[in-house]
Amino acid sequence: MIVVSDVVVRYGTRAALSGVTATFEPGAITALVGHNGSGKSTLLQALAGTVTPSTGRITGTDRADIAYVPQRSSVRDELPLSVREVVAMGAWRRRGLWRRLSPEDRRAVDAALDRLGVAHLSTRRIGDLSGGQRQRALLAQAVVQRGQIVLLDEPATGLDAEARAVIVDVMRDEARRGAIVVVATHDRRDCRDADQVLRLEDGILSTETTAFGDTVCSDTVHSG
Numbered sequence: 001m002i003v004v005s006d007v008v009v010r011y012g013t014r015a016a017l018s019g020v021t022a023t024f025e026p027g028a029i030t031a032l033v034g035h036n037g038s039g040k041s042t043l044l045q046a047l048a049g050t051v052t053p054s055t056g057r058i059t060g061t062d063r064a065d066i067a068y069v070p071q072r073s074s075v076r077d078e079l080p081l082s083v084r085e086v087v088a089m090g091a092w093r094r095r096g097l098w099r100r101l102s103p104e105d106r107r108a109v110d111a112a113l114d115r116l117g118v119a120h121l122s123t124r125r126i127g128d129l130s131g132g133q134r135q136r137a138l139l140a141q142a143v144v145q146r147g148q149i150v151l152l153d154e155p156a157t158g159l160d161a162e163a164r165a166v167i168v169d170v171m172r173d174e175a176r177r178g179a180i181v182v183v184a185t186h187d188r189r190d191c192r193d194a195d196q197v198l199r200l201e202d203g204i205l206s207t208e209t210t211a212f213g214d215t216v217c218s219d220t221v222h223s224g
């Protein structure tokens with residue numbers, strides 16, 4: 001379980017998170033909702049360990065295998081890697097950087113490419129893909145990783161209905177195998193599929209609910 005206790009994250013003098021306290025259970029999907037700039041990505045980055053809280057504590061992430069899929073706008077275009085290589089990177093943590101992939105790893109890579117609908121793009125350079133295609137490739141990498149913690153930053157933004165449905169299925173499967181799944185989202189449907197919804201407003205966690213209903217979702221999430 002991840003326990004976040006009274007976490008404050010500052011960028012300069014500005015607090016992006018102010019005293020956030022929450023828990024994240026294995027086998028459960030948490031949706032982080034809130035308007036642009038409310039602190040969703042910052043909380044995901046704090047969970048991923050790429051941003052350090054100024055005060056407060058996060059436990060349960062220390063030695064965990066974390067799969068983190070950032071917002072697609074933050075992925076660099078110039079990566080000289082093929083889609084298949086990027087997806088195979090998901091197996092590195094298990095396999096080690098310089099070890100060859102096992103047949104089982106290769107099967108997992110093929111299955112993930114297929115599931116996320118990017119198998120036909122596997123030899124293309126990741127930087128040459130459209131935003132939505134690239135996003136699906138990065139999700140395929142996360143599936144291959146089978147991390148204990150899966151952090152997804154607006155994974156369905158800009159994707160078509162079919163791809164969104166696949167992502168919801170993927171999140172459910174990741175939770176079913178016992179992962180802690182946290183997804184920052186503007187999509188009501190992700191909220192409905194969540195076991196817990198955390199609402200951020202200007203870095204403050206204003207609502208927490210485990211039995212999630214449309215009311216909370218519809219007044220916190222704008223369609224997009």
Ligand SMILES: Nc1ncnc2c1ncn2[C@@H]1O[C@H](COP(=O)(O)OP(=O)(O)OP(=O)(O)O)[C@@H](O)[C@H]1O
Pocket residue numbers: 011015016034035036037038039040041042043184
């Ligand atoms: N690297 C940074 N340096 C300075 N300020 C930052 C940085 N990253 C985020 N912020 C600020 O912290 C606040 C929270 O940003 P964050 O990206 O976490 O919000 P968000 O809810 O994920 O927004 P969005 O829905 O637009 O992705 C915002 O005011 C933002 O401007």
